[in-house]
Amino acid sequence: MDSIWLVLVALALGVFLGAGILLMLYMAERRGAHAAKVIAPSIPDGVEQVLDVLESAGIVLDPSNNVLKASPGALALGLVHGGMLTHPELVALAASVRTDGDTVTEEVTVARGPYGDSTMRLHVLVARLGTRFVLLLAEDRTEAHRLDEVRRDFVANISHELKTPIASVSLLAEAIEQASDEPDQVRRFAGRLSTEATRLARITSEVIELSRLQARDALRPDALVSIDEVVAEAVDQNRIVAAAKHIDVAVRVAAGAKVYGDRALIIVAVHNLISNAIAYSNDGGRVGVGVRVEDDAVEIAITDQGIGIGPDDLDRVFERFFRVDQARSRNTGGSGLGLSIVKHTVQNHGGDVRVWSRPGRGSTFVIRLPLAEEAPRAADAEGSPDRTATPSARADGVEHQAPDAAERRSPHPVR
Numbered sequence: 001m002d003s004i005w006l007v008l009v010a011l012a013l014g015v016f017l018g019a020g021i022l023l024m025l026y027m028a029e030r031r032g033a034h035a036a037k038v039i040a041p042s043i044p045d046g047v048e049q050v051l052d053v054l055e056s057a058g059i060v061l062d063p064s065n066n067v068l069k070a071s072p073g074a075l076a077l078g079l080v081h082g083g084m085l086t087h088p089e090l091v092a093l094a095a096s097v098r099t100d101g102d103t104v105t106e107e108v109t110v111a112r113g114p115y116g117d118s119t120m121r122l123h124v125l126v127a128r129l130g131t132r133f134v135l136l137l138a139e140d141r142t143e144a145h146r147l148d149e150v151r152r153d154f155v156a157n158i159s160h161e162l163k164t165p166i167a168s169v170s171l172l173a174e175a176i177e178q179a180s181d182e183p184d185q186v187r188r189f190a191g192r193l194s195t196e197a198t199r200l201a202r203i204t205s206e207v208i209e210l211s212r213l214q215a216r217d218a219l220r221p222d223a224l225v226s227i228d229e230v231v232a233e234a235v236d237q238n239r240i241v242a243a244a245k246h247i248d249v250a251v252r253v254a255a256g257a258k259v260y261g262d263r264a265l266i267i268v269a270v271h272n273l274i275s276n277a278i279a280y281s282n283d284g285g286r287v288g289v290g291v292r293v294e295d296d297a298v299e300i301a302i303t304d305q306g307i308g309i310g311p312d313d314l315d316r317v318f319e320r321f322f323r324v325d326q327a328r329s330r331n332t333g334g335s336g337l338g339l340s341i342v343k344h345t346v347q348n349h350g351g352d353v354r355v356w357s358r359p360g361r362g363s364t365f366v367i368r369l370p371l372a373e374e375a376p377r378a379a380d381a382e383g384s385p386d387r388t389a390t391p392s393a394r395a396d397g398v399e400h401q402a403p404d405a406a407e408r409r410s411p412h413p414v415r
Contacts, residue, residue, distance in 0.1 A: 047129065057122075057138040059085070060129060061094055068133070075373055076260040077120070077140060078113055078350055081296075085136075087111070093126045094134045103127040107141070113350025113370050115297065121145045162203065168196045203337070224372055225263045227291055227298050228253045234270035235289055238278055246284045249274070253291040257298035259369045261349040266369075269345040270300060272338040273365045277304035280363075293371065297351075300367040309357035317355060318343040342367070 048069055051058040057074035059067055070080045078086060085091050087110040097104055104126045112118040122138045129135040172193040179185035231253045242249050259266075277287045281304045288303040309317060318339045342365075346353045350370050357363035 059136040061134040063132055065091060065094060078370060081373060090136060093124060094136060097126045097128060097134055101128060115368050116347060116352030118347040165196045165200045224258045225261050225266055227257045230266050230270055231289060231291055231300060234267050234274055237271050238274045242278050247278055247281055248286045251289045255291045255293050255298060257293050258372045260372045265345045269342045272342050273302040276338060277302050280306035296371050297368050298371055301364060303364040305362040308359040308361050309363055310359050314355060
């Protein structure tokens with residue numbers, strides 16, 4: 001009898017211990033699932049699909065300010081890098097929403113890119129998304145804020161610049177009328193009239209180009225642009241002019257770099273620099289064009305062996321209608337707008353343009369643009385965006401005298 005009771009007690013104890021172990025395993029599984037959810041949080045259903053089609057910038061943040069999802073617009077504006085927000089102003093707004101729980105709508109001024117001093121005016125809305133996430137929406141309103149100021153300055157500049165050729169056309173027309181009985185004089189005045197008309201046409205064309213840069217829809221920041229293709233097309237556009245002056249254009253592009261922006265505008269910027277290098281070089285000279293990738297930027301350098309730029313003019317070369325050599329500008333038909341177009345184009349793409357020059361030795365202009373950070377592929381969704389390193393490239397160009405090392409680091413893009 002006693003043995004029967006012992007067996008029953010043992011069975012009961014075994015059942016109790018088994019139930020306890022099962023309960024412990026169940027609790028451990030619950031805790032593990034909760035920990036996994038905290039470590040790898042999931043975005044509410046539908047949010048990812050909305051961000052993928054959103055034209056403006058949209059970003060979802062977790063409690064540690066890690067970017068869980070960013071729209072193509074956010075990547076193109078440079079608001080996200082390495083899975084984090086790049087601007088402390090936006091981080092502060094997200095922290096305020098977490099603390100107070102209230103939706104915040106504000107206009108902030110942030111740096112347009114990691115290079116240069118260009119800024120963006122963003123209309124930002126930050127709100128809670130569920131209980132743990134924060135949604136940040138941003139719209140670029142930079143051009144709307146700058147439009148009035150740009151119009152005032154531009155009207156003043158263009159009115160002054162057009163005054164001279166218009167007056168020349170008027171005087172030449174009168175001269176042709178008075179010399180109607182002298183064919184040689186008529187032909188001479190007609191030739192000069194044609195030159196002034198060409199100058200007016202060139203100014204008008206460049207005014208239109210600058211107007212595109214001021215327009216609200218000037219850029220397509222969501223479009224990927226191949227820098228190799230841009231440089232190849234810009235060089236091809238200048239081949240005939242270079243051949244007429246017996247100038248050799250040496251090119252080295254093999255970087256494979258891409259940026260976000262407007263392909264046509266970037267081609268115009270590079271074209272203008274190459275055109276200037278040819279125009280201000282002596283016959284039989286050499287112009288070098290090189291592309292290289294350094295860190296998170298791509299550099300496009302154009303070097304010439306021309307007349308160079310004096311130190312007093314270096315800070316003004318990008319001003320509208322400013323010319324280093326007035327006499328040569330008249331001979332080449334320059335309007336003084338080319339470098340201004342370059343500056344505005346590069347700044348609108350979040351980059352900067354620099355120049356080194358020595359009178360009589362030549363000049364080097366360098367455009368620096370931030371590399372495109374593409375959205376991660378589906379296979380990499382759980383990791384960081386795929387940022388495959390792009391090999392740098394050097395170009396066979398022309399020798400130039402860089403500033404002293406103590407002044408600034410020379411990119412040495414071409415040699």
